[in-house]
Amino acid sequence: MADTVQEFVFNLTFPFTRTLGSTLSTFSSALAQGQIIGVRTGGRVIAPPLEYDPDSAADSGTDWVRVGPKGTVSTWTWVPEPTNLHPLDHAFGFAFITLDGADTPMLHVVDAGSESAMAAGMRVEASFKAPADCVGRIDDIIAFVPAADPSPSEGAGEPFAAPEENDITEMDAYCDLTYVDNASPTTTMWAKALMEGRIIGQKCPQCERTIVGPRGMCSVCAIELDESHVIDVPDRGVVSNFTIVTPVQYHGQTETEPFVRCSILLDGANAVIAQQEILGITASEVRVGMHVECVWAPANERSVQDIDNRSRGSGGDAIIGWRLTGEPDEPAENYLNRMM
Amino acid sequence: MSHQPVAIVGIGQTHHKRKRADVSIAGLVREAAQRALEDANMDWGDIDAVVLGKAPDLFEGVMKPEMYLADALGAVNKPMFRVHTAGSVGGSTGIVGSHLVSSGRHKRVLSVAFEKQSEGNAQFALGGGKGASIGAGGAFAPFIRAYIRRSGAPEDIGWMVAVKDRLNGAKNPYAHLKLADITIDKVKESPMMWDPLHFLESCPSSDGACAVVFTDEDGGKAASKPPAWVLATAMKSEPGWYSGRDAVNPQAAHACAQEIYKTVGITNPREQIDCAELYVPFSWYEPMWLEAHEIAAPGEGWKMTQSGATALDGDFPVNMSGGVLSSNPIGASGLLRFAEAALQVRGLAEDHQVGGANLAIAQAYGANAQFFAMWAVGSSLNPLG
Amino acid sequence: MAPTENDIAIVGFAQTSPDRRTQLTEADLVLHATRAVIADTGLDKSEIGFTVSGSCDYLSGQAFSFVQNTDAYGMVPAINESHVEMDGAWALYEAYVRLLQGDIDVAMAVGVGKNSNSDPSTLYTIEFDPYYLTPLGTDTWSLAALQARALLDSGKATERDFADVVVRNRANAKSNPYAQIKGDYSADELLAADYVRNPLRRHDLPPTTDQAAAIILARGKRAYDFCERPAWITGIDHRIEAHLPTVRKDITTSVSTRLAAQGAGVGKGPIEVAEVHAPFSFQELIVAESLGLDASTEINPSGGALATHAVMVAGIIRMGEAANQIIKNGKNRTLAHSTSGPCLQQNLVCVMEGDQ
Structure with missing residues (x-):
């Protein structure tokens, strides 16, 4: 007779689809073309853009600004053993990166080889997936890598003219969690x-x-x-x-x-x-x-x-x-x- | 007692749809909240605290989304609260918001409830991520079968409710379903989903949000549009399962209504209440709740439906907005009921307005027909005179 | 003090054993915690005018997981009942506001979390901005580490300060039968460990705990029916900040904690004991500074969240521990704090006082 089960492994997986709305669509459509943008709102350039000014909740508007692709790390950590949900399969850093032309940092991945390379003030540069693989999601940027040339990004801070219609209006969000319950x-x-x-x-x-x-x-x-x-x-x-x-x-x-x-x-x-x-x-x-x-x-x-x-x-x-x-x-x- | 009068001075909702492809989650809740603020002639900065309600986080796959939505809803540096009481959550979200004012904690509170069902799949989430989910319809169909046999109601009562609520929904610019050409035959001939429930007797799956602004007495008196006054609130729960439980006629549904009637001084609900928004996700719940909330005598609820009493021009209109059968953004569905009741006593319901509505009730229920939230609202603090 | 009918006190607190892995379900844990607090206060369940719990569907991966937990209340006849998808500390806040309505005089708040079913390094990726953070697998440990690094770089603290917080909490936990991680450690031995997320080591992170806790609140003179020296809530407030830590002005301080502390009246008198909900060691430093506490306040005699940390429960336990300092330990003015969200996004502060 088979024994009763003591532990149950349960994979909660689901392919969610997120509609983006106007602001995030503009960001995603530009990102898929290799351009990172922010929005000028409440007197600062927030990148990546939010639909609302986080201080006042007022609509952010459409004063788009080109930012990056280079930026400066303000704070960082190091992930020695990535999980299945992390974007890289080898040790990497997470950092707050203030992109050239932006006033607030974005959180992203830094592929720096080793922990000892990480420091506040380091200059990094976005490394994109191949154009055909870009879907307008934040992980179209594979990682930021140490900038070969620390000089300011060209065109950063300049206005970005958004197209009338955005190509990308949705994103996939695959939920993949594992639970282990016991009897x-x-x-x-x-x-x-x-x-x-x-x-x-x-x-x-x-x-x-x-x-x-x-x-x-x-x-x-x-x-x-x-x-x-x-x-x-x-x-x-x-x-x-x-x-x-x-x-x-x-x-x-x-x-x-x-x-x-x-x-x-x-x-x-x-x-x-x-x-x-x-x-x-x-x-x-x-x-x-x-x-x-x-x-x-x-x-x-x-x-x-x-x-x-x-x-x-x-x-x-x-x-x-x-x-x-x-x-x-x-x-x-x-x-x-x-x-x- | 510290209990102070509470006024509803702002109501907003989204246009509800199968899929609101034009907005993010933040965009959806902001659309409702901004309409409520505009209605109240307020801005984000006027609000002291925010309450967010929604049904299970598994519906969108975002855990505790109130964290991500804090700044979208203008809650930065303010209190933000998250309610989750299953299907009754929209009602609870309104009640918790009103209590923040009636307790004297805050002067102006924004309650927001939403669901963006199109991001995921509710049937999946309700099945715990497994196959063979019976869904909400499968759970409630046996209760409905028992009600029909017990009351001796003719089979067309459910179809009548389905038609009536969709015709009301066709008058509501925000409703998801606008089925102006619906007929009894169309309902009857629609596919059987959960015997005895046909497809057209069931609620749709919607994206949507609802928002309500509460103020204290001074705020209500100073409001530019007529306020609605919160006269009574109640939340009652009973176990989902015990041997012999009567789920058709839950004791919590009775207790909830009794508490509301006692607080307001209602002795004859059918006569004294002008209209009601009841949580009817499946057609037969209209007569079932009319009985369980003691508006109709036991076994007689279906006669109110049959006689046309619950129609928009009847003597006891139910679900003037079109109800859950016309729009079902689950987490918001309860607050939509509560908001419509308030809209009615404010006299602002336009094409679905009940003439002279001074006292209205709204209700939402959840889980295994075991959690109930209800409020009564009036055009004045003492509509019964 | 002679309580008015608007004064509300904590009069009873119970918690279950803090297990790394319990065999019980959340409903079982709720039953044990609520039965214990009802027995301790000598209540009959029919005297409880309002019951509210805090728990989280995603801890078990099941929609409506809290519904089964309500079986533990015995809701026949029907009761006034509610649920928040927040730590039990916020359930207590709802109970407090409910009592202020004036129609009931006893309420019960519950927090429950069976944390061991899920993996904290992956689960909380879905608690963050679904467009910008979740797709990167942004995890709660990494976000805390980013904040810790900012604190180090600001010069306000060192890694040894972090370790000292851990040493003190684990030592304090020795006298707490409901603490999971306890004992005598030295900062030197802790600092010899590898980083899990630089600059945080395993000991800087919270343990994983399965637990439930329940608190009884009573209004006005009714409080004395259950407790000789009630812990009167003289101030309670909670505030939230912008979600993305990247748009906050300074993550080495906690604006929301400071505002909540002001709202709760922390500065109106000395705080003898503060129970601070800091899941990560360094966050205790940020919270203590933002609360305006000085060296005269004893922090976390229970061992705090570094000793025991069931998500959805750790906050309400702070409330219970701070109350017990008044109810059982003769203290006059204590504080409880709870937090939620990335980098201390949301904070609740409660000040309690005993009769003099």
Whole structure:
């Protein structure tokens, strides 16, 4: 028999798309052409530009200014071991870089070879990706590198004439985070029971309500429930309500056809198990009042790999689903209010 | 008591759309905030504190975006507060903002709520980033099925709400959906999404923001346009799940309304309240909330819909703005309800104005129909006389 | 003092054991913290007029993660309840404002964070400007290090000063049963370590902690029902600065801390003990200076955030520790501070006083 899982690795990945609005579009469209710009607002040139003056929140306007590509480091740090989210795969610096022509620094990456090369006052220069690879995102600048020629940037501080229409109005933002949760004692209890072919609940000694898929507490009484409150509940019951979901396609969606999730009021237990699948009939044939019984996976094929702290109450791959017993339906009216 | 009167003197919202491709996140919230400031005849510098509300950060993939939005909303060197109470958050954002004034902490407070759903995908976020997400419709459909069976309501009630709210939305220049040609047949024939809910009985996914400016009594009296007065606020919660819980008729929904009615002195809500903005993301929630908020007797809410009482020209108009069914920038949806109620008692709702509205309520709910936020607003501090 | 009905005090504080990695869920942690503070104050849960928590969806990577945590309140019958996506210190602020409405007299504020599920070197990249900072993988350690370097270059502090802060906090933590990192260290041995982000070494960074904390607030004379010597909140304020540290005028000081301190009335009298929420060692120096504290104030007898640091909880724990100095330790005037955002972007200051 497979063990219950102690840790769950969960990758939260999603391709977000950000619309930029006028100011950021102007910046991005210029950047993709190799030109960094700022905006003159509140008496200073802010680069990269913000839509609003950070001091007053007034609109920044469109007094665009060419800045860089060279600039001066004001403060810095060093990243000896980059993470998967950092833009470089070798040790690098982060720095505040005041670009020529700008009054405020921008935060960016400095590829200086070694920590000892970093210093306040160092002159650096933007190193761009190949033009074809530029998408107008801040990381079109691969990094700033020590400037070969420390003299001022040509054209910095001069006005920038923005085009009528910007080429770039959106940016991709891929979220890629890894979480490692661990099974709580309550989750482990549930998963072990499933592996043994048992459905368990916890009965509150105060209000005597039973919750199937133990939660370690009574949400009515706010008291802790532990192993001593565990009871076995029947693996038969009556469908008390259901939902038929027409799947919307999204990143990570696993369903393509309408699917059903049922609440089942377990026989004699005064307790409901939720989010269950019904086998052998189509979604449109599911009715409130049907008698059903649990279909367990064979003991040697059961798995609870998917039972984490969020999915308590789900049967994992230990419960295949629930099938009709063939008994006549109960009157729906007696069950409809028992979604829970 | 330190409780002081609070006036609403500025209301702003964005044009809500499936995708506001023309703005950044900051641009979206600023559009609403600037309209509210303009309405209040104020500038950023007049505001003492900012409250930001939105639904889960996973919707846009920006964690605690109030940090990034601090300067965009003029909060630099001021207090900035972030509320997140699930679907009720827009309502909570308004209530927390009003409390900053009623407690005497501040004179002028800006509450802003937003969602830019088009940046990500709510269904993904609600599914915890996993497949087979049932989404909000999947979660609420069983409650609706139970309500229908329990009340004996005819099946066309949901379709009627869907039509009525879209016709109201067509009169609201800011609404996302403007379906002036919607019919019962179109709703009925639209695809079944979460049985018994059809596609056209469900809220859209919108980008949008809403902003409200609160002031103290002096500010309200000095306002250039008529203010709305906050008469009562309430936030009530109950557990999402316990054995035997009645999620169709949540006790928190009753408790929330009872507290509002008691504070304002409302003894007959149907008669005394002029109109209501209720959080109806799926059509059937109109009759359900009319009952759970004790405006209609148990089992009778659908009759108000059926009789036309909840239409714009009925005796108890509901969702004059077009409601969540016409615009759903999730985090802002609650504040939009609260703002519309205020707009009505200010007499500034233009084509969707209810004549002579002096006392209005607004409500938002969240999570497993377990969190409720509500307020009552009046054209004066004592609209019941 | 004879409290007026507008005076509000902290009357109870409880926290869970600060674990590097708990087996429990956030809801379990909330249950333990709230049960403990309810038992300590002798309250019945039905007496709590308002409950508010601070937590963060992205710590667990799940939308609406706080919803499950509310199971721990036992909300039958329905209760007045709210949630902030902020440290529990700001939840306490909402509770304070809610009490000022005058219709209730007891409130509970909660902070919870199971921090060990995520990696702090990557998670907080999404907390920053999504257009200019997140795409560079800009991480919270690097931003702190940039601020630390600016402080060094300003001549206001040295790396040894940073290490001394750590030495003192870890030594103080020895007497705190709820501290995670504690013991006797020398600055010399700490300074021998490699940089994680120059000029910050591992000890300059906060530990990772799973924890919850809960505080009971009471209004007016009701405070004495729960506590002999309540910690009266005589001033509380919070302020925020521009998000991008690059557009702030000077990141070696904290304007928002100074403004919040003024708003909370810090300068109206001597502060005996200050509990400062400085996740990074050097930030304690910046905050102490911006609060206007001098050598007469004892800072972080608990060991502070360098000893124990659950994001969303560390701030409310400062409130509880500063209150306990009055409730249990005979101090007369104490201060609690909490921070959030890159390079001390947002700061809350609370001054408490005991009856003389």
